[in-house]
Amino acid sequence: MRFPLRLTYDLSCYIAGNRMKKIEKFPLVLMLEPTHLCNLACSGCGRIREYADTIEKMMSLEECLHSVDECPAPIVTITGGEPLLYPQITELVAEVLARGKHIQFCTNAILLQEYLPKLPLHPNLTLNIHLDGLEETHDRILERKGAFKSVIEAIIEAKRLGFRVCTNTTIFRNTDLIEIEMLFSKLTDLGVDGILVAPGFDYEAVGEEIFLVRKDIERKFREVFEMSQRFRFWSTPMYLRFLKGEKALQCTPWGNPTRNPLGWKAPCYLITDAHYPTFAEMMEKTDWSRYGVGRDDRCAQCMMHCGFEPTVVGEIAKSWKDVVEMAVWNLT
Numbered sequence: 001m002r003f004p005l006r007l008t009y010d011l012s013c014y015i016a017g018n019r020m021k022k023i024e025k026f027p028l029v030l031m032l033e034p035t036h037l038c039n040l041a042c043s044g045c046g047r048i049r050e051y052a053d054t055i056e057k058m059m060s061l062e063e064c065l066h067s068v069d070e071c072p073a074p075i076v077t078i079t080g081g082e083p084l085l086y087p088q089i090t091e092l093v094a095e096v097l098a099r100g101k102h103i104q105f106c107t108n109a110i111l112l113q114e115y116l117p118k119l120p121l122h123p124n125l126t127l128n129i130h131l132d133g134l135e136e137t138h139d140r141i142l143e144r145k146g147a148f149k150s151v152i153e154a155i156i157e158a159k160r161l162g163f164r165v166c167t168n169t170t171i172f173r174n175t176d177l178i179e180i181e182m183l184f185s186k187l188t189d190l191g192v193d194g195i196l197v198a199p200g201f202d203y204e205a206v207g208e209e210i211f212l213v214r215k216d217i218e219r220k221f222r223e224v225f226e227m228s229q230r231f232r233f234w235s236t237p238m239y240l241r242f243l244k245g246e247k248a249l250q251c252t253p254w255g256n257p258t259r260n261p262l263g264w265k266a267p268c269y270l271i272t273d274a275h276y277p278t279f280a281e282m283m284e285k286t287d288w289s290r291y292g293v294g295r296d297d298r299c300a301q302c303m304m305h306c307g308f309e310p311t312v313v314g315e316i317a318k319s320w321k322d323v324v325e326m327a328v329w330n331l332t
């Protein structure tokens with residue numbers, strides 16, 4: 001099975017429960033950023049640039065846990081910054097798991113080997129490792145020589161210890177897809193459990209022309225879709241068909257709400273118009289009709305998984321064909 005049975009079951013029950021209660025807008029994945037501090041300065045990173053003035057701010061452990069309790073999403077992505085720089089990271093992981101949530105732990109893996117013995121081997125914990133190419137490319141994008149080597153060593157050790165590991169690759173304007181295929185082949189040999197892939201988002205704060213525009217995304221992802229037939233992708237088939245221009249979707253910005261040291265970020269993980277003190281206030285006060293492709297210029301080129309994979313979940317319930325496709329895909 002592609003996704004763990006427990007995750008599939010918990011997510012299905014949560015979605016069905018919301019549908020039965022006729023709740024129209026509900027979150028699927030809480031993006032928790034306890035700190036924006038990072039030990040890298042990657043070329044395409046919007047976070048460290050957007051939050052440069054507040055980068056030293058951190059959420060307390062209590063604030064993090066209160067956020068997890070406020071937001072009903074069954075999955076918590078712990079991200080940043082680099083979450084391994086958060087001083088109480090092991091306590092945070094343990095407490096989130098104790099609440100029955102599933103964790104996607106996003107890391108650049110520079111410190112991961114050192115932390116593996118401190119992280120629990122728990123069925124609800126997945127290590128999600130950032131990897132943008134083979135050695136030369138990855139080290140260039142992360143602006144750190146040896147970063148690729150650290151990732152590979154960390155993946156080997158994590159798999160040896162029995163952790164579930166997935167990788168997360170961003171496709172940029174200059175990404176060479178032959179190289180990406182070689183990378184996925186290598187990751188498959190290393191035994192990674194899943195591969196996530198998405199086009200980069202054109203963060204205003206980055207201000208460099210490294211991101212793809214919509215037409216180019218669709219062209220590049222026709223090839224990436226072919227790869228999804230050969231490698232164990234965790235990006236869903238419907239999302240990949242959207243990326244290659246075969247399916248029209250509108251985003252679901254509340255699907256992955258983001259909590260960081262400044263508050264609940266609105267309207268979405270990618271663009272920021274406000275920070276709210278509570279999850280409920282953010283959901284209530286955000287004028288969702290203002291956002292999405294065709295409604296806000298900043299959304300024009302966005303095809304990111306955090307905005308559109310939650311839409312896929314909503315669409316599946318509307319079509320038996322999609323339900324069957326997803327079920328078969330998850331079982332293979």
Ligand code: SF4
Nearest residue numbers: 038040042045081108
């Ligand atoms: S590792 Fe992540 S948070 Fe750190 S600079 Fe790179 S993209 Fe940004």
Ligand code: SF4
Nearest residue numbers: 251268291299302307
């Ligand atoms: S299109 Fe993208 S950037 Fe715009 S609101 Fe949706 S997820 Fe956010």
